[in-house]
Amino acid sequence: MDALTHAVEAYIGNSTTPGTRKNALDAVRLIFENLDTAYKDGKNIEARRNMLRASYFAGCAFTKSYVGYVHAIAHSLGGKYNVPHGLANAVILPMVLETYGDSITHKLRNLAVTAGLCDKHEDDKTAAQMFIDAVKDMKKRFGIGEHIPEIQETDIPELAHYADKEANPLYPVPVLMDAGELETLYYRLMPPVSNS
Numbered sequence: 001m002d003a004l005t006h007a008v009e010a011y012i013g014n015s016t017t018p019g020t021r022k023n024a025l026d027a028v029r030l031i032f033e034n035l036d037t038a039y040k041d042g043k044n045i046e047a048r049r050n051m052l053r054a055s056y057f058a059g060c061a062f063t064k065s066y067v068g069y070v071h072a073i074a075h076s077l078g079g080k081y082n083v084p085h086g087l088a089n090a091v092i093l094p095m096v097l098e099t100y101g102d103s104i105t106h107k108l109r110n111l112a113v114t115a116g117l118c119d120k121h122e123d124d125k126t127a128a129q130m131f132i133d134a135v136k137d138m139k140k141r142f143g144i145g146e147h148i149p150e151i152q153e154t155d156i157p158e159l160a161h162y163a164d165k166e167a168n169p170l171y172p173v174p175v176l177m178d179a180g181e182l183e184t185l186y187y188r189l190m191p192p193v194s195n196s
């Protein structure tokens with residue numbers, strides 16, 4: 001899921017090249033073709049080989065074209081609470097993609113086509129939602145939830161400050177957010193309060 005996040009964040013950012021776009025698309029295609037198999041059958045060497053190639057291509061994409069707010073937020077949670085990096089990315093990715101809204105629908109459509117989720121005639125908005133929903137479904141199949149239980153409300157201003165400083169001005173994010181806007185994302189990552 002970290003490799004997928006590298007590919008997606010590199011692809012939707014504002015600092016891509018034809019080479020990094022191709023790397024990101026190749027990574028997304030390979031991940032959608034192989035990750036479930038590798039997850040279910042760790043002895044499937046072909047699937048694991050393809051995942052290694054996907055991870056490599058995604059690495060080529062993001063080391064030139066950077067990542068975005070998914071990583072900025074995940075790093076703050078890893079640093080503060082030791083939340084595993086790939087897990088944090090997986091939890092956060094769909095939420096941040098939905099927050100970017102219309103600014104990335106065309107790019108997400110390209111990812112949806114590459115992932116085999118729809119054909120190239122699908123309209124941007126529908127295809128973009130298909131891609132986000134496919135990531136959500138993938139998370140469910142892997143037992144990954146929607147929340148980060150470690151987050152303490154009193155830490156949120158500090159966490160948002162870290163994410164803001166990491167991403168701005170370094171990451172070419174599709175939509176720039178300030179620390180206050182980032183705080184709302186941390187609140188959404190907190191598990192709902194139980195009344196029982």
Ligand SMILES: [Fe+2]
Pocket residue numbers: 002003005006071085089
């Ligand atoms: Fe990463």
